[in-house]
Amino acid sequence: MxxxxxxxxxxxxxxxxxxxxxxxxxxxxxxxxxxxxxxxxxxxxxxxxxxxxxxxxxxxxxxxxxxxxxxxxxxxxxxxxxxxxxxxxxxxxxxxxxVYLFDNENLNHFHVTALGTLKPTYFSQRSVFNEDVYNRFKRMKKIVIINFEGYRDFHPQLAAAQLSKHALFANCEIVAKSIEMPQIQNLSRHPHEFRSIDIARIFEDEEYVYKIADAIRLAADGADFVVIPAFMGIHNFNQIHNIIQSRTRLLVYEVPTLPPSILGxxxxxxxxxxxxxxxxxxxxxxxxxxxxxxxxxxxxxxxxxxxxxxxxxxxxxxxxxxxxxxxxxxxxxxxxxxxxxxxxxxxxxxxxxxxxxxxxxxxxxxxxxxxxxxxxxxxxxxxxxxxxxxxxxxxxxxxxxxxxxxxxxxxxxxxxxxxxxxxxxxxxxxx
Ligand SMILES: Cc1cc2nc3c(=O)[nH]c(=O)nc-3n(C[C@H](O)[C@H](O)[C@H](O)COP(=O)(O)OP(=O)(O)OC[C@H]3O[C@@H](n4cnc5c(N)ncnc54)[C@H](O)[C@@H]3O)c2cc1C
CATH class of the missing domain: 3.50.50.60 (FAD/NAD(P)-binding domain)
Incomplete structure (x- = not known):
């Protein structure tokens, strides 16, 4: 050829x-x-x-x-x-x-990693990007880091502990939580199948996305900022992010997980x-x-x-x-x-x-x-x-x-x- x-x-x-x-x-x-x-x-x-x-x-x-x-x-x-x-x-x-990539023109921004560190980068997807991250973080009083029960590739306690050490969060309460979603658990035939891709596919399902948003809102319990592993869909992520943010009325942020990385x-x-x-x-x-x-x-x-x-x-x-x-x-x-x-x-x-x-x-x-x-x-x-x-x-x-x-x-x-x-x-x- x-x-x-x-x-x-x-x-x-x-x-x-x-x-x-x-x-x-x-x-x-x-x-x-x-x-x-x-x-x-x-x-x-x-x-x-x-x-x-x-x-x-x-x-x-x-x-x-x-x-x-x-x-x-x-x-x-x-x-x-x-x-x-x-x-x-x-x-x-x-x-x-x-796939919309956001930047701060001549400036890097910082994204939160799964280990709870802040990493400088240039382009990010909307659910990761935060224009004025430093000033926003400084004003925050409560951050909730959420995992989904059964998902073993993200450790919110570790992320919360690491994030708390950062001077930016000196006056901020950082809480790790886990949400139970029986409808999701039922779909996992084997624990090893409960991976980022499986969960992201569930977010794509209209039947579940509103229920997930409600569970996130409950777990947030007055937080200014909610961090979840990056599961908000592989294909319809723009719509899913909109649904979750508007239904919870919260800033919901994605952190990259262990592979396969949905953001990638x-x-x-x-x-x-x-x-x-x-x-x-x-x-x-x-x-x-x-x-x-x-x-x-x-x-x-x-x-x-x-x-x-x-x-x-x-x-x-x-x-x-x-x-x-x-x-x-x-x-x-x-x-x-x-x-x-x-x-x-x-x-x-x-x-x-x-x-x-x-x-x-x-x-x-x-x-x-x-x-x-x-x-x-x-x-x-x-x-x-x-x-x-x-x-x-x-x-x-x-x-x-x-x-x-x-x-x-x-x-x-x-x-x-x-x-x-x-x-x-x-x-x-x-x-
Ligand atoms: C684990 C990890 C995480 C990273 N995270 C980030 C990040 O968050 N942000 C960032 O900016 N950078 C990140 N990087 C760095 C960045 O992603 C890489 O530098 C970049 O993706 C490299 O792209 P590439 O296309 O050159 O190579 P690769 O992405 O390595 O792709 C090479 C491709 O070539 C194929 N290939 C190899 N040999 C052959 C062959 N003989 N015939 C046909 N195909 C072949 C492979 O299967 C593979 O698909 C990360 C890198 C790694 C390894």
Missing amino acids: KFDCIIIGGGISGLTAGIRCAKEGLHTAIISSGMSALHFSSGSIDVLGYLDNTVVYKPFEALDTLTGTIAQHPYTKCGKPLIIEALQFFKQECETQN LRIDNALKSRFAQLGGVFVAGDKVVRAEIKDDVVQAVYTANHPENPLEAKFYILSTGSFFSGGMVSEFDNMYEPVFKLKLHFEPQRNKWYSPQFFYSHSHPFLEYGVVTDENLRPYDSKNNIIQNLYCSGAILAHYNPIREGCGSGVAISTAYKAANQIVSLYKLMR
Whole structure:
């Protein structure tokens, strides 16, 4: 089969690149082997949350510092104007599928995590976003954190205890509660099925959503702010959030749960349906296992399910993620990129891959390992030659640390946009 562009990996980065290419008329395919980091993420888009171990309030100002000091950083290769354009593109494309992302323009906002910490981020869905979170929190007298009985992946007592330690809540009572909803319990055949997805599906049911809202109102007991695990629907979340807030007359806030993360799933669904709407071909559950390269140009890729059938394109984007998704593989004393065997940045000595303490403030060095590229995001092969028609985007890239810098999705979106932009320009020149 022949395409203009083949993207390997269907996480946030591959999908963003796919949408950009398909929107410009390129016959585009995404081949993706499985779930992506989106299924585990908060669903908020971090652009730059930390710099030099300090919380960043103004991400675009901090970007100037970062790009002025780390020449190899993917953000430096993108440049601030392109990053801003990419983020706006992403926001607009999500909106076409009714996923609305909110921001504070030049400022980060803070979302409450399942562990009760406050995390800086840039875009959030409405049920997570709070324009003026600091001032609002300061005025609050009572917060109720609610779980649903039987749901084992959220611990409101832990979240409440952690949140209470924050200076912002010094004058606020924070209470953990659990609501019993027999109608929901009856639907769970086995305790292990009582997961975020099962409960979110119940929220989608009109028969239950009003009863759930009433149970939340009762449990809130005079609170200004109610926190629940992110269950308010996978598809009709805007309506469900409206129903629950208007019926309870409360500010009801969602916290991301353990996987599968409903907030991340909403974005995943939106991007996939947008890609399909634009005519993109999404091949799910197949894995690219090898590539044919001639004179530094990729000729074709081959998948596990179709090992003898070449998939050909003029351009390719590698968005297979990091170790987490199999984009990079580590062995006892080695690391490699499995599809193209690209040149990597990593420390050969295993004992330098990680820091001695798990929660070390400088994070772990392996998070910065990945594929080395030129300024156009084209990678090098093992002989140090640039592969001319291959671009890399997202978590597979080296020289940034998504945890320490709080920039995972921002980098994934910006580099996808840059890679796709270059392909689109070359494609137009070729026509
Ligand atoms: C657990 C977790 C939570 C996170 N939370 C946040 C957050 O809250 N906010 C934020 O901004 N960032 C967060 N991040 C970081 C951010 O989500 C990632 O940096 C970003 O999602 C990476 O996207 P990606 O598309 O590059 O890779 P991935 O999301 O890893 O997707 C790669 C895809 O490629 C597929 N793939 C791999 N190899 C092949 C192959 N050979 N053939 C075909 N397909 C292949 C995989 O199955 C996967 O679907 C989180 C990351 C993790 C791991």
